[in-house]
Amino acid sequence: xxxxxxxxxxxxxxxxxxxxxxxxxxxxxxxxxxxxxxxxxxxxxxxxxxxxxxxxxxxxxxxxxxxxxxxxxxxxxxxxxxxxxxxxxxxxxxxxxxxxxxxxxxxxxxxxxxxxxxxxxxxxxxxxxxxxxxxxxxxxxxxxxxxxxxxxxxxxxxxxxxxxxxxxxxxxxxxxxxxxxxxxxxxxxxxxxxxxxxxxxxxxxxxxxxxxxxxxxxxxxxxxxxxxxxxxxxxxxxxxxxxxxxxxxxxxxxxxxxxxxxxxxxxxxxxxxxxxxxxxxxxxxxxxxxxxxxxxxxxxxxxxxxxxxxxxxxxxxxxxxxxxxx
Amino acid sequence: xxxxxxxxxxxxxxxxxxxxxxxxxxxxxxxxxxxxxxxxxxxxxxxxxxxxxxxxxxxxxxxxxxxxxxxxxxxxxxxxxxxxxxxxxxxxxxxxxxxxxxxxxxxxxxxxxxxxxxxxxxxxxxxxxxxxxxxxxxxxxxxxxxxxxxxxxxxxxxxxxxxxxxxxxxxxxxxxxxxxxxxxxxxxxxxxxxxxxxxxxxxxxxxxxxxxxxxxxxxxxxxxxxxxxxxxxxxxxxxxxxxxxxxxxxxxxxxxxxxxxxxxxxxxxxxxxxxxxxxxxxxxxxxxxxxxxxxxxxxxxxxxxxxxxxxxxxxxxxxxxxxxxxxxxxxxxxxxxxxxxxxxxxxxxxxxxxxxxxxxxxxxxxxxxxxxxxxxxxxxxxxxxxxxxxxxxxxxxxxxxxxxxxxxxxxxxxxxxxxxxxxxxxxxxxxxxxxxxxxxxxxxxxxxxxxxxxxxxxxxxxxxxxxxxxxxxxxxxxxxxxxxxxxxxxxxxxxxxxxxxxxxxxxxxxxxxxxxxxxxxxxxxxxxxxxxxxxxxxx
Numbered sequence: 001x002x003x004x005x006x007x008x009x010x011x012x013x014x015x016x017x018x019x020x021x022x023x024x025x026x027x028x029x030x031x032x033x034x035x036x037x038x039x040x041x042x043x044x045x046x047x048x049x050x051x052x053x054x055x056x057x058x059x060x061x062x063x064x065x066x067x068x069x070x071x072x073x074x075x076x077x078x079x080x081x082x083x084x085x086x087x088x089x090x091x092x093x094x095x096x097x098x099x100x101x102x103x104x105x106x107x108x109x110x111x112x113x114x115x116x117x118x119x120x121x122x123x124x125x126x127x128x129x130x131x132x133x134x135x136x137x138x139x140x141x142x143x144x145x146x147x148x149x150x151x152x153x154x155x156x157x158x159x160x161x162x163x164x165x166x167x168x169x170x171x172x173x174x175x176x177x178x179x180x181x182x183x184x185x186x187x188x189x190x191x192x193x194x195x196x197x198x199x200x201x202x203x204x205x206x207x208x209x210x211x212x213x214x215x216x217x218x219x220x221x222x223x224x225x226x227x228x229x230x231x232x233x234x235x236x237x238x239x240x241x242x243x244x245x246x247x248x249x250x251x252x253x254x255x256x257x258x259x260x261x262x263x264x265x266x267x268x269x270x271x272x273x274x275x276x277x278x279x280x281x282x283x284x285x286x287x288x289x290x291x292x293x294x295x296x297x298x299x300x301x302x303x304x305x306x307x308x309x310x311x312x313x314x315x316x317x318x319x320x321x322x323x324x325x326x
Numbered sequence: 327x328x329x330x331x332x333x334x335x336x337x338x339x340x341x342x343x344x345x346x347x348x349x350x351x352x353x354x355x356x357x358x359x360x361x362x363x364x365x366x367x368x369x370x371x372x373x374x375x376x377x378x379x380x381x382x383x384x385x386x387x388x389x390x391x392x393x394x395x396x397x398x399x400x401x402x403x404x405x406x407x408x409x410x411x412x413x414x415x416x417x418x419x420x421x422x423x424x425x426x427x428x429x430x431x432x433x434x435x436x437x438x439x440x441x442x443x444x445x446x447x448x449x450x451x452x453x454x455x456x457x458x459x460x461x462x463x464x465x466x467x468x469x470x471x472x473x474x475x476x477x478x479x480x481x482x483x484x485x486x487x488x489x490x491x492x493x494x495x496x497x498x499x500x501x502x503x504x505x506x507x508x509x510x511x512x513x514x515x516x517x518x519x520x521x522x523x524x525x526x527x528x529x530x531x532x533x534x535x536x537x538x539x540x541x542x543x544x545x546x547x548x549x550x551x552x553x554x555x556x557x558x559x560x561x562x563x564x565x566x567x568x569x570x571x572x573x574x575x576x577x578x579x580x581x582x583x584x585x586x587x588x589x590x591x592x593x594x595x596x597x598x599x600x601x602x603x604x605x606x607x608x609x610x611x612x613x614x615x616x617x618x619x620x621x622x623x624x625x626x627x628x629x630x631x632x633x634x635x636x637x638x639x640x641x642x643x644x645x646x647x648x649x650x651x652x653x654x655x656x657x658x659x660x661x662x663x664x665x666x667x668x669x670x671x672x673x674x675x676x677x678x679x680x681x682x683x684x685x686x687x688x689x690x691x692x693x694x695x696x697x698x699x700x701x702x703x704x705x706x707x708x709x710x711x712x713x714x715x716x717x718x719x720x721x722x723x724x725x726x727x728x729x730x731x732x733x734x735x736x737x738x739x740x741x742x743x744x745x746x747x748x749x750x751x752x753x754x755x756x757x758x759x760x761x762x763x764x765x766x767x768x769x770x771x772x773x774x775x776x777x778x779x780x781x782x783x784x785x786x787x788x789x790x791x792x793x794x795x796x797x798x799x800x801x802x803x804x805x806x807x808x809x810x811x812x813x814x815x816x817x818x819x820x821x822x823x824x825x826x827x828x829x830x831x832x833x834x835x836x837x838x839x840x841x842x843x844x845x846x847x848x849x850x851x852x853x854x855x856x857x858x859x860x861x862x863x864x865x
Contacts, residue, residue, distance in 0.1 A: 103690025163763020174551020
């Protein structure tokens with residue numbers, strides 16, 4: 001009932017607005033319509049700013065106090081002028097609002113011809129799933145075309161911000177949200193987490209890689225076959241995993257302490273655990289730690305790292321790679 | 327007339343609205359300085375985007391949490407609703423004190439208690455790193471001890487609610503004979519609107535953080551999306567008060583601007599009635615805006631559209647106020663001293679914040695800049711810097727009244743220009759970052775934006791230096807300033823018609839009011855206002 005009333009009200013508002021025609025039109029490119037909206041806003045804003053500041057400065061000089069006991073003119077107000085500067089801003093705001101509504105519709109109404117992918121936020125990174133079910137970390141590969149991204153989160157609220165396509169939406173644990181974008185040019189586009197999520201927030205970065213359809217098909221084939229991965233050395237494979245799994249969001253390989261300890265040269269080091277015992281870090285410890293990080297927390301760091309389920313060779317590859325870092 | 331009690335105990339156990347007001351001012355200025363220091367640390371940290379400069383990510387997160395809380399909850403709201411309301415409302419409406427003086431003292435001490443808990447949240451283990459918004463699930467699952475957060479909000483909420491009850495009652499019932507609603511200072515009107523918002527909004531915030539506390543320590547799942555709750559519920563409850571809280575700051579500020587401009591233009595406030603209507607419109611429509619904080623939070627599409635109209639509609643009454651200020655200057659007799667400069671500087675900064683705020687309110691526009699540095703820049707122009715500046719301007723304006731001393735005009739003007747130049751530029755680079763969609767609350771930004779943030783840092787240091795000069799001026803003048811006359815500005819407003827500083831019971835006899843506070847140069851004025859009788863005039 002309430003919903004119907006609100007809908008009715010919305011419909012009434014919708015038709016009564018002079019710009020409703022614009023809102024009803026379907027512009028296919030949200031980026032272009034956003035850019036146009038920005039320009040309209042910018043022009044209006046600059047005019048408003050000048051309309052306020054120029055008289056302000058002019059009056060201050062023109063009506064400077066000349067005598068000590070001088071009074072200003074006695075003016076109570078002027079209804080006509082006051083109505084004027086109520087109605088004109090109202091019209092400007094309704095026009096801007098209608099344009100914005102149209103842009104919003106572009107940003108939220110997914111065109112019929114689209115592919116669907118999925119992104120899941122975690123502390124600190126993004127799991128991406130292609131329509132073929134290929135899982136990647138912190139990079140989303142899509143072919144040229146319209147892409148709908150279904151969003152959710154594993155732990156806390158994150159956000160999938162895609163400035164190049166003028167869109168973003170929160171990733172809410174236990175709920176499903178979405179956004180869409182029109183991928184036109186092949187290339188790499190940055191993704192940011194734009195909802196504060198803790199120590200690794202500013203390192204929660206990813207990218208969308210738009211590929212030509214042929215390249216994308218080849219990539220899918222390669223991933224399915226996974227033929228190339230087998231021929232790689234464990235060290236190279238380990239490096240690839242560390243980068244792909246998002247480890248570098250919290251662990252540096254340059255020696256700097258981020259949300260977690262630095263990884264370079266960690267094998268062979270000795271660290272103190274939270275319960276006070278000292279451990280010498282060896283390959284076995286590293287493997288155990290990746291699988292179940294909360295079992296033996298190292299002193300001075302939080303308990304933020306999520307557990308991982310990797311294949312046996314993958315644990316070994318990471319350990320092998322870490323041994324090579326200095 | 328009763329003599330004024332003196333000594334330390336007279337402050338500790340006072341129920342005098344003027345002493346409580348001054349204590350509010352001093353306490354809130356301490357938090358202002360804390361906020362400025364944290365701002366300095368964060369700006370220094372962002373001078374280099376490749377490595378740690380002074381603090382790591384965890385401490386940075388605590389810094390922006392306490393910076394936000396200190397500035398909004400412990401500086402701006404208390405200085406306006408604590409100091410200005412306490413000190414000025416009884417003087418402006420012609421009353422001996424507030425309606426409930428002991429409740430008033432309780433409000434102050436609850437505020438001090440809340441402040442102490444907030445400071446503990448900064449220094450004790452389990453530091454608050456949840457942002458001043460404290461969104462779950464991070465606030466629940468993260469390392470922060472949110473009991474500090476919840477109890478600080480509870481105490482502060484109790485303080486705010488009792489203050490709101492107190493002052494709404496005071497304004498309604500204790501106006502002197504002849505002080506009609508149409509003769510109230512706009513400062514009183516602004517505060518009246520702000521207290522209504524406090525009364526309606528704060529209980530909801532208290533409920534929101536109580537559920538947060540239950541979720542964390544009692545194992546309930548109001549905000550747990552995996553167990554049938556929803557984190558978005560918290561966002562709704564929080565912003566139901568969290569956004570109108572902005573108008574709690576803005577409305578009294580608007581009132582003070584009107585008073586200052588009228589006094590120093592020696593001219594009636596243009597369109598007094600429309601000013602009052604605008605204040606009340608903002609009070610009302612302010613509760614139909616909160617979802618704009620959740621434009622990308624996964625809320626339903628139609629709710630976003632509905633709240634966009636509410637949000638941008640606020641631009642209309644705000645515009646009315648701005649144009650009325652300009653019209654007040656028109657054909658006035660303008661004296662550019664320190665308080666007036668602060669009021670005009672406020673308008674110029676506030677307008678930048680206003681137009682960029684319309685951008686944030688515009689749904690389609692906002693999606694690109696939501697939770698980016700654009701927002702940071704916007705609210706620092708519209709709220710943080712402009713309104714802090716105006717609060718200090720208001721302190722300058724009434725400084726002779728509440729201290730009985732004159733401030734240093736030259737230092738005041740110098741400090742103003744330093745603050746203004748810094749403030750004008752300090753946040754412009756962040757609009758550029760926001761336009762590019764770079765998120766806020768990032769410890770380190772992408773390196774290509776490092777130069778922009780360096781410019782921002784340098785000018786924010788200038789702003790902070792200006793603020794500190796102002797504070798020095800106020801403290802120094804309060805101790806060593808020259809003696810002030812009762813009415814140095816020749817204002818017609820009631821609070822200036824009594825000696826400076828005011829006597830213990832303000833008015834020996836409750837005055838009878840025969841005219842409004844802004845009637846400068848009223849032609850053929852045969853009404854002899856009590857405010858203009860020589861016995862009440864200063865020299």
